[in-house]
Amino acid sequence: MSDLIFEENVPLAPLTTLKVGGPARYFTEPRDVDELRAAFERSRADDLKVFVLGGGSNVVVSDEGFDGLVIRPNFLGIAFEPGGDTTNVSAGAGENWDEFVETCVNKGLAGVEALSGIPGLVGGTPIQNVGAYGQDVSGTIVAVDCYDRETGSVETFSNAACGFKYRESIFNTTHRDRYVVLKVTFRLVNDGRPTIAYRDLVQHFAGREPDLTELRAAVLAIRRSKSMVLNANDPNSRSAGSFFKNPIVDRAIYETIAAKFGQVPMFPIDDTFVKIPAAWLIENAGFEKGARLGGAGISSRHPLAIINADGASAGEIIALKDAIQEEVGKKFSIFLTPEPVFVGF
Numbered sequence: 001m002s003d004l005i006f007e008e009n010v011p012l013a014p015l016t017t018l019k020v021g022g023p024a025r026y027f028t029e030p031r032d033v034d035e036l037r038a039a040f041e042r043s044r045a046d047d048l049k050v051f052v053l054g055g056g057s058n059v060v061v062s063d064e065g066f067d068g069l070v071i072r073p074n075f076l077g078i079a080f081e082p083g084g085d086t087t088n089v090s091a092g093a094g095e096n097w098d099e100f101v102e103t104c105v106n107k108g109l110a111g112v113e114a115l116s117g118i119p120g121l122v123g124g125t126p127i128q129n130v131g132a133y134g135q136d137v138s139g140t141i142v143a144v145d146c147y148d149r150e151t152g153s154v155e156t157f158s159n160a161a162c163g164f165k166y167r168e169s170i171f172n173t174t175h176r177d178r179y180v181v182l183k184v185t186f187r188l189v190n191d192g193r194p195t196i197a198y199r200d201l202v203q204h205f206a207g208r209e210p211d212l213t214e215l216r217a218a219v220l221a222i223r224r225s226k227s228m229v230l231n232a233n234d235p236n237s238r239s240a241g242s243f244f245k246n247p248i249v250d251r252a253i254y255e256t257i258a259a260k261f262g263q264v265p266m267f268p269i270d271d272t273f274v275k276i277p278a279a280w281l282i283e284n285a286g287f288e289k290g291a292r293l294g295g296a297g298i299s300s301r302h303p304l305a306i307i308n309a310d311g312a313s314a315g316e317i318i319a320l321k322d323a324i325q326e327e328v329g330k331k332f333s334i335f336l337t338p339e340p341v342f343v344g345f
């Protein structure tokens with residue numbers, strides 16, 4: 001018999017970085033597969049919907065909260081398995097992501113250093129193939145161990161089986177809500193050189209090749225200047241990170257927009273598609289940095305971050321999201337897809 005604790009009526013806002021939303025009817029933190037199984041058995045016995053929460057850095061919880069069971073997997077432990085020029089590093093889903101990155105950097109293991117400062121837990125990173133400053137977790141993940149909610153068995157997915165794309169995997173598309181991530185294994189390079197792919201970083205080091213520790217420090221400094229590192233004293237960081245994905249459009253559509261609006265920034269994806277920065281579209285649709293709508297606002301340092309500026313409700317966050325989508329749609333005929341997951345709506 002499991003001694004798993006089920007708490008009742010647990011406020012979810014403090015468990016998220018946006019700090020909005022109501023309570024979970026039930027909440028539990030399983031520490032191993034048996035406890036996770038017990039949590040799902042309880043949900044079936046009591047006919048409860050389930051939401052799996054990680055660090056709450058990519059979610060918007062409704063003001064009504066979640067009328068079901070919120071499960072936050074608390075699987076811990078980091079293991080290193082050296083082999084030749086690389087080391088396989090496995091981390092439990094409940095490990096803090098940035099502490100994991102710091103541990104790897106301190107051991108001279110390269111491959112996740114540019115992902116320093118991203119909030120959340122290890123288990124959340126494969127879901128939307130977390131990425132920043134030239135690295136995506138899909139570049140180093142070799143295996144994702146999951147609990148299958150349908151069969152109750154544990155399965156290991158290879159990198160290819162995860163179907164990683166830009167902010168996408170099978171876990172947030174074709175197999176959404178089917179698997180609970182238990183453990184993620186990364187293959188990192190021993191005594192590796194850091195990745196310096198991003199313009200801000202190239203400029204920062206001006207031709208000099210930094211070591212992993214210097215690169216991590218630079219990423220953290222750049223992220224702090226954009227309020228993209230959590231800081232309890234900085235309301236600009238009370239966000240869910242980038243609120244919209246950068247839209248990927250056909251070159252023909254891009255050309256039409258550029259012909260009408262002049263210099264429109266873009267990043268080529270391939271011969272057919274380009275990525276347009278959502279931040280540019282938002283600002284050019286009339287939403288300035290620092291703009292407010294009730295308690296919700298746009299970060300004064302980053303137009304892509306919708307923030308809880310001052311006691312916002314989830315409803316106010318959604319109203320601002322809707323207004324941005326509508327204006328960008330009207331002006332550029334592009335639908336901005338939100339990045340965060342909406343819970344209890």
Ligand SMILES: Cc1cc2nc3c(=O)[nH]c(=O)nc-3n(C[C@H](O)[C@H](O)[C@H](O)COP(=O)(O)OP(=O)(O)OC[C@H]3O[C@@H](n4cnc5c(N)ncnc54)[C@H](O)[C@@H]3O)c2cc1C
Pocket residue numbers: 017051052053054055056057058059073093118119120121122123124125127128129130131132179180181182227228229230237239240241242341
């Ligand atoms: C200030 C700030 C900066 C950010 N910067 C970046 C960035 O640079 N790049 C980037 O890609 N993202 C960024 N994000 C978004 C966010 O940090 C990442 O997406 C993060 O990986 C989410 O992890 P989490 O543990 O907080 O997941 P949560 O927000 O708790 O959950 C997100 C989704 O993952 C699912 N999930 C979480 N854990 C599990 C699990 N163990 N098993 C199954 N499903 C699970 C949830 O059900 C939900 O659907 C930022 C967010 C903030 C607030």
